[in-house]
Amino acid sequence: MQNLSLKEKNIRKCLVKTKSILVTISGADHPGITSEFSECLMLPYIKLIDIGQSITHGLLSLSFLFEITDLNEEKNLKNKLSQKAQQLEMKLEFKTIINRHEVHYAGEKYILSCVAQAGITSEFLHDISSILAKNDINIQRIDNVSSSDFTSLEIQTVAHSLEVKWEKVKPQLINISNKHSTDMAMLKDNVWRRNKRLIVFDMDSTLIQKEVIVEMAKVYGVGEQVHKITEAAMNGVIDFDESLVKRVALLKGMPEAKLKNILDEIPLTDGVEEFIMTVKKLGYKTAIISGGFSYFANAFKEKLNIDYAFANDLEISKNILTGKVAGPIVNAEKKAMFLELLAQQENIKLEQVVAIGDGANDLPMLAKAGLGIAFHAKDIVKQNAQQHMSHGPMTSILHFLGITEKIG
Known part of the structure; x- marks a missing residue:
């Protein structure tokens, strides 16, 4: 017998012809199919390269890409796989792959x-x-x-x-x-996609279906005046801070007791209660960050078991609104600042924060969060926000978080 050096053996190995074969198996799914077919490939001359499996309405599609190094065994292997397919009542297809190569994409x-x-x-x-x-x-x-x-x-x-x-x-x-x-x-598609820990809500027209200051103005009989100021702010004639000061001034003399009546009439946004209950069970922290009023934000915080609430304080003296805002105004920049400070306090990275809002003054907050969602917002907000939810209830956002099952 000819004695071969190690170098000669390696050269001969390189000269051995191989073939890449793709076998595709399809049929009604049941347990054990992958095990049965993979057992057929447990041979010294088979090198498994890739595998793919999916099930669509109970129908299995299973593919093995393998390299066979002993071409004399190819026919026997195919017969073995075909017999297994017949036994399991599955369809089988073989395809020889020529010039096999992986496609590498450089983009995001x-x-x-x-x-x-x-x-x-x-x-x-x-x-x-x-x-x-x-x-x-x-x-x-x-x-x-x-x-x-x-x-x-x-x-x-x-x-x-x-x-x-x-x-x-x-x-x-x-x-x-x-x-x-x-x-x-x-x-x-990165590590942060399913690793969110804090969800921040705007209040007016996001967590609830109304704009609180509009409802207050209607009750107090200054609805038209407040509407005009709101329109001026939306058209860029005056900024948010100035518009809020002017609108609150129109509420001077309003009895504090009326706030409770207004609160009782404000409906929650469809799906909010189930959404918050679900994320709380999964350990998320939650917060309201609103350019509205703390009287209402705190009430909804308690009602919905939300962890934090930040909003503007109405100045009240002897149970009567003075027509002033107490303390710094929570505007767009402040909302983004509160989000960042809250994330720091909870030791949560911004990539793990979800922010949900509908207005232009929510955009800095939405941009700051790892996932910012314009919820049933105007076109200008949708175009400038990272994401948008325009058709479904609040619970549909759960799918954006990768939560597709109800939590018991």
């Missing part, structure tokens, strides 16, 4: 979290996938994470290069979202 990875109450349509999927393709973004995986209340998909994507700018894609995705009444969040 995002998860598109899509949520709809009425169901996600094929038209929506077509429009989304077309937009992604036109922008040189590849879909790597789509997972159905629907719950009993919502249809929800998570679309895993990656840009082909760093030249792809997601901020240019975002307006196109917002248009598709609005067209199909399907809410969507563009979530960076």
Whole structure:
């Protein structure tokens, strides 16, 4: 027998012909299928390269990509796998992979979290996938994470290069979202995506369905005057601080007792109670940070078991409103500041903070948070916020957090 040196043996190994084969198995799912087929591949001349498995409405799709180093055994192996497929009543398909290579994408990875109450349509999927393709973004995986209340998909994507700018894609995705009444969040696919610990709410038109100062003005008979000042602020004629001072001044002389009557008539936003109950059970900290009034913010804090509340204090003397704000005004900059200070106090990174609001004065707070959501907001706010929720109740935001099951 010829004696070969170690170097000669290594050279001969390099000359051995190999083949890459993809086997795809499909059929009705039941326990043990993966085990049965992987056992068939437990051979010294088989090198497992990749595996993929998914189940859609009880139908299994299972793929093995392997390299066979003894081509004399290829026929026997295929027969063995075919017999196993027949035994398990599964369909089997073989494909030889020539010039196997992995595709590496250099661009950013995002998860598109899509949520709809009425169901996600094929038209929506077509429009989304077309937009992604036109922008040189590849879909790597789509997972159905629907719950009993919502249809929800998570679309895993990656840009082909760093030249792809997601901020240019975002307006196109917002248009598709609005067209199909399907809410969507563009979530960076990183370690922070499912690692949130603090949720901060604006109050007026976010946690509750009303603007408190508007309701106060109606009760006190100065609704029209307050409305005009609000419009001036929205049009940039006066800033938030000035508008708040002027509106509160119109409430001078209002009995404090009327605040309780107004509070009792304010409805919560749909889904708020279930949303907060769910995140509290999971250990999240919660807070209200509002440009409204502390009388109402503190009441909703107690009612909903929220941990913190920050808002403007109405100056009250002898049970009568003086028409002044006591202390510094909680404006847009202060809201962002409170969010940051609260995160520091709780030893929580900003990437782990969720902020939810509807108004322009929420934008700095939404930008500061790791996940900022414009909730049923005006177009200008949606366009400038990280994410938006425009169609579903508050509970649909749970899907953006990766919470798709009800917590008992």
